[in-house]
Structure formats: C-alpha cells, structure tokens
Amino acid sequence: MKNILLHYGSQFENSTLELLSGGLINQTWKVEANGESFILQRINHQVFSDPQKIADNIRLLADHLKSINSNYKLIAPLKTTKRAELVREADGYFRLSPFVKNSKTIHVVETSAQAYEAAFQFGQFTQAFSKFNASQLQTTIPDFHNLKFRYQQFLDSLQNGNAQRLQACAEEIKEIEHYYFLVDQYVSAIHNPTFKQRVTHHDTKISNVLFDPSDKGICVIDLDTVMPGYFFSDIGDMMRTYLSPANEEESDFTKIEVRPDYYHAIVQGYSDAMKDELSKEENSAFFFAGQFLIYMQALRFLTDYFNDDRYYGARYEHHNLIRAQNQLHLLRCFADSKLVEL
Ligand code: GN1
Numbered sequence: 493m494k495n496i497l498l499h500y501g502s503q504f505e506n507s508t509l510e511l512l513s514g515g516l517i518n519q520t521w522k523v524e525a526n527g528e529s530f531i532l533q534r535i536n537h538q539v540f541s542d543p544q545k546i547a548d549n550i551r552l553l554a555d556h557l558k559s560i561n562s563n564y565k566l567i568a569p570l571k572t573t574k575r576a577e578l579v580r581e582a583d584g585y586f587r588l589s590p591f592v593k594n595s596k597t598i599h600v601v602e603t604s605a606q607a608y609e610a611a612f613q614f615g616q617f618t619q620a621f622s623k624f625n626a627s628q629l630q631t632t633i634p635d636f637h638n639l640k641f642r643y644q645q646f647l648d649s650l651q652n653g654n655a656q657r658l659q660a661c662a663e664e665i666k667e668i669e670h671y672y673f674l675v676d677q678y679v680s681a682i683h684n685p686t687f688k689q690r691v692t693h694h695d696t697k698i699s700n701v702l703f704d705p706s707d708k709g710i711c712v713i714d715l716d717t718v719m720p721g722y723f724f725s726d727i728g729d730m731m732r733t734y735l736s737p738a739n740e741e742e743s744d745f746t747k748i749e750v751r752p753d754y755y756h757a758i759v760q761g762y763s764d765a766m767k768d769e770l771s772k773e774e775n776s777a778f779f780f781a782g783q784f785l786i787y788m789q790a791l792r793f794l795t796d797y798f799n800d801d802r803y804y805g806a807r808y809e810h811h812n813l814i815r816a817q818n819q820l821h822l823l824r825c826f827a828d829s830k831l832v833e834l
Pocket residue numbers: 514515516517518539633695717740789
C-alpha cells in the first residue's frame with residue numbers, strides 16, 4: 493500500500509491506512525498523511541475491465557461543470573506525480589481521492605430524513621448534468637442494469653449451472669419466472685422515448701452519500717458505475733436498500749419489511765432535486781423502479797448461486813441462495829405494501 497501511495501508524492505511516506513467496510517466489489521481505505529485525509533480505493537479489474545474509462549468519464553463530467561460555471565461538488569481523483577489518475581499494480585488498479593472535511597458516511601439508513609437527503613443528492617447529481625449529453629460517457633460495465641441481459645444470464649445458468657443447486661431450487665426458479673412481466677415492462681420503458689437516458693450513478697446505496705455532522709447530504713461518491721442510464725436504476729436501488737431495516741445479508745426474513753414513509757421520502761427527495769426533469773411517464777414509474785431493481789438483484793444473486801458464486805463470492809455455503817431468497821421476500825413485501833404513486 494505504501495508503494496502505491498508514494499506515486500502521489502513523498503508526503504505519503506508516513507501515512508496510516510484504515511480499512512473502511514466496503515462493498516462486494518471494490519475495497520476502500522481511509523489514509524492519513526501529513527495531517528490530511530484521503531480515500532484510497534482498489535478497483536476490481538475482473539469487474540471493471542477497463543478502469544481508464546472511469547477516469548475518462550469523471551474528467552468529462554468535471555470539464556462540463558467547469559464549462560457551465562456550476563458549483564456542483566464532484567469529487568475527482570487526485571493525480572499521481574506522473575499525472576495519472578490510476579495506479580496499476582499486480583492485484584488491481586488503485587486511485588486516491590481527497591477526503592471531504594467534516595463528512596461522514598452512514599451504513600444503515602435509520603431515519604426517513606436520511607433517505608430523503610440521499611435521494612435528494614442522487615437527484616441533484618443527475619440534475620447537475622441535465623445539459624450534458626449522457627451518450628458521451630463510456631460504458632464502464634456493459635449491460636450492467638440491462639434486465640433483459642440479466643434474465644438471459646439467468647437462463648444460461650439454468651443450462652450450464654451447478655446441477656445439484658439447480659435441482660434444489662425449483663421454487664426459486666418458478667418465482668423468478670413468475671415476475672417475467674417486469675422484463676417486458678423494462679423493455680417497453682427503454683423503447684419509450686419519454687424515458688430518457690441521463691447521467692446515472694447506478695450504485696445508490698447509502699454509504700455512497702457523504703453527510704455532514706447534522707445529517708444533511710453533502711454529495712455523492714463512488715463514480716465507477718456512472719454511465720448513461722435510466723432514473724429507475726437509481727431510484728430502484730435506493731428502494732432496494734433503504735426501505736427495509738434488514739438488508740440483503742439477513743437470513744431471518746421476518747425482519748424484512750417495507751417502510752412506506754421511507755418510500756415517500758425517496759420519491760420526494762429525488763423529485764425535489766430533479767425539479768421538472770422527469771416526464772409524466774417517468775413520474776408514474778417510481779413503483780416500477782423498486783420492483784425492477786429488487787427483481788434484478790434477486791436474479792443476479794440466484795444466477796451467481798447457480799454459477800458457483802463466481803461473481804459475488806460467498807462467505808458460507810448457500811450465501812447467494814439466502815441473498816436471492818431475501819431479495820425475493822423483499823419483492824413480495826414491496827408488492828404487498830400497496831404503495832400508491834404520489
Ligand atoms: C455490488 O460492490 P457493491 O456492493 O457496491 C454490485 C451492485 C449490487 C451490490 C449488491 C459492480 O455493489 O450492482 O447491487 O453489489 N456492483 C457491481 O450488494 O456489480
């Protein structure tokens with residue numbers, strides 16, 4: 493780690509590192525050097541096959557903000573002494589960003605006010621680029637939130653996956669098939685010109701928002717999956733991860749519930765930040781957004797279980813099955829919640 497940091501200058505000679513609890517894909521550390529704080533991240537290059545695209549995207553976005561004199565806060569990575577945005581090592585790519593002073597991250601959403609703040613921040617992020625042509629961005633993970641593609645990967649796993657696991661999961665397979673109408677709804681949405689492709693974050697979990705000490709949102713972080721996309725991706729992942737007090741790791745499914753006040757907070761926060769960006773059709777698709785993303789995550793966990801956990805990994809034998817069942821349970825709770833459109 494010290495070697496990596498030295499690419500950024502000699503002030504990192506006496507630095508200390510603390511591993512921050514990370515996601516399933518990338519790893520993150522907080523670095524202290526010379527009285528200043530930074531964030532160091534290792535990018536999983538199995539998942540992001542060309543990390544330079546991430547850096548190029550962030551630079552395009554930063555240039556755009558500058559060209560319109562926007563004061564939107566975008567956290568761009570620091571450059572090495574050789575002016576590179578990434579450091580390549582045998583075990584992946586690393587990048588260093590400034591740590592925003594007086595900021596904190598939250599790992600579990602505990603109030604609907606936090607859900608509102610986060611949704612406002614993700615809405616504001618997309619809104620800040622409303623005059624930017626999103627198709628200029630490069631795709632850092634192809635077909636990342638393409639539900640049709642995810643369904644095809646599921647079908648492929650039914651053909652080629654672990655036979656024993658497939659045999660034991662007839663119930664789950666049936667349930668996944670039962671929700672196929674969501675794939676159809678997704679396909680018709682993306683063919684509908686009133687659903688616009690915008691600058692979309694694609695990873696709207698709460699730990700990707702920085703908060704100030706009084707729980708006001710400051711900005712969003714982790715721009716790896718920023719690509720052209722649809723509002724229902726960002727809204728959907730907020731619903732998937734904020735509505736229930738128990739997360740995707742919970743194996744006691746009785747703890748999973750859908751909190752209506754959190755749903756309304758997400759819709760309100762996002763709408764307040766987006767102002768009149770969303771079309772009438774998009775405004776009627778908030779509930780679809782939640783179904784779309786919860787379903788896609790159930791599909792991805794189950795597919796990975798059939799593929800012997802090669803994408804998400806597993807900390808115990810049936811980990812990805814539990815995660816898939818958990819998400820299917822959440823999907824059922826969401827459908828039963830009778831949440832009406834605002
Ligand atoms: C992965 O690494 P993390 O936790 O931010 C995944 C998301 C999933 C999430 C499920 C690049 O995100 O799409 O929703 O796991 N990211 C990638 O926990 O696959």
